[in-house]
């Protein structure tokens with residue numbers, strides 16, 4: 085019980101102990117075991133014996149039996165519950181009987197796929213090479229590609245490669261599609277929002293091609309715990325799906341500690357930085373010998389935490405801390421994963437990139453800097469500590485934000501609440517039309533075909549009018565130049581990444597940044613932190629998507645401001661209640677990075693600023709908004725009130741919608757050009773939206789009720805970061821003004 089003792093010692097110190105709002109022990113439990121079913125072949129059983137697998141956990145046994153019955157299914161269990169056997173066994177068993185059969189494994193990221201392939205290749209080899217497993221991704225060499233198309237029994241790939249590399253070239257993959265018996269989809273819960281909506285359409289295209297070659301593969305999916313696994317799987321696959329969700333794997337006890345940084349300025353309601361508190365706690369845990377993972381909410385925070393921890397342990401040579409996030413080159417990430425697995429690292433600081441099932445071995449403690457935004461990801465992050473039977477622990481360190489303060493002070497919302505539902509909208513017209521183009525390129529459409537619940541004929545006729553398709557004898561043929569999948573990214577609106585180049589180290593590429601983040605992170609004058617090293621961005625070549633940097637050693641980092649403007653394009657629903665008018669529809673959002681602040685390490689003081697001169701980015705999306713009548717001439721009061729209510733809404737809406745706070749953005753306008761009135765908009769951060777704005781429109785009153793509750797229950801005097809926002813932003817009377825607006829117009 086080493087971890088438990090260490091935790092008690094740390095919390096016995098009032099410096100830490102007095103800030104704890106809740107300690108919850110989640111008891112461990114014994115494994116529920118079952119015998120390996122008789123229909124598993126002897127040679128496979130023998131190999132399992134060699135790998136010390138003498139029996140199965142109950143969910144694994146159930147999955148294998150369900151697969152045997154030919155049903156489509158999703159296995160829903162937490163990390164480290166032995167999910168891979170749930171699909172590997174049925175697939176290997178089948179392939180041993182029929183070496184002509186084929187299976188397609190889909191993993192949401194390349195890293196996860198690489199993890200899997202190593203395991204499967206070794207099983208295949210030990211079974212006498214009868215089963216050949218190959219990865220097909222951007223790194224697969226040309227000569228291997230040719231071979232794996234015909235010889236590979238198991239093809240491991242990701243949705244992006246399926247979309248651009250396999251489906252458009254299906255004729256080269258005839259052998260795979262004719263004999264395809266299984267499609268394995270790992271981490272099904274990651275396919276939500278825009279990515280999930282795209283993926284559902286990729287699966288529609290896949291189903292079309294399988295039908296063309298005369299196969300009807302069975303789906304075996306796995307998912308982390310979400311609120312609606314069966315419904316989500318059915319929407320993605322457009323089939324009935326069996327759900328297996330009783331977890332039979334063993335667990336060690338785990339203690340979750342809710343920690344609220346102390347108030348440093350009671351009048352302004354300012355708490356000590358969650359970043360510094362998390363750094364302090366992680367420092368104690370690592371010093372005591374616990375291998376610790378620290379999750380940060382952003383890339384900048386990841387690098388800051390790694391820098392601070394690195395400096396803390398500078399003098400102790402044996403302690404090794406690393407950072408991990410998107411934007412690192414694959415080789416760097418593999419190295420950190422390996423060092424973690426082999427126990428060479430004492431600590432790792434990561435964004436949510438390490439939330440997924442990449443194999444990093446066993447960690448003993450997790451520190452979450454801020455509430456990750458959803459119950460599901462919080463459990464995933466906490467689950468990174470304590471894969472064994474030993475005691476493990478996790479800290480959730482609250483920030484000053486309203487959502488964080490709510491969770492830290494009401495831990496039961498998290499501990500007893502059900503996890504979020506995954507939401508997708510496969511019929512989002514922007515997304516679906518793109519995939520209909522891809523599908524038409526792959527195989528001509530006939531007039532009688534269907535594509536999800538869309539009015540396919542209407543879309544096809546539209547594409548014909550626009551000379552994308554040509555109609556002949558009741559069939560629609562692709563006629564435009566090039567092939568469409570290349571230009572369509574499944575992940576975001578922009579498919580292109582910016583690269584960061586160290587101009588002093590022989591023009592070496594040190595990292596990547598996605599298009600929408602580039603103006604914020606790698607504008608000229610920005611300090612780009614990578615692997616705890618700092619780089620000054622000297623020049624950003626926006627057209628070439630390249631940033632030129634040089635290493636520096638400064639005591640500040642940079643933080644950019646984003647100016648946002650919004651135009652209403654189309655109103656789909658509208659309602660008037662008393663003085664308030666609310667609506668839902670399509671909008672165009674224009675975002676431009678304007679200037680940046682230089683912020684000093686540790687004290688986080690503002691020590692200077694500069695301008696950013698970059699073009700604005702435009703996005704069409706879905707929004708919900710409401711407006712109130714102008715009240716007299718006191719525009720300042722209205723401004724402060726709107727700002728306060730908007731800040732609260734920005735935090736409450738994700739909670740009410742059960743989505744990631746990153747999915748939504750709030751904008752307050754004191755005289756909105758469209759409504760001509762004071763208006764608050766909440767828009768979805770992805771082109772076309774995925775259905776949150778319709779949901780917010782219908783839950784308008786619940787949303788505002790929750791806003792009012794948080795406002796009334798906050799102990800501050802005149803407003804603080806935990807409710808309407810800091811006084812510098814909303815003014816001395818911010819809280820009163822927000823209350824006035826809510827009472828005057830909204831209730």
Ligand SMILES: [Zn+2]
Nearest residue numbers: 798800804807
């Ligand atoms: Zn407050």
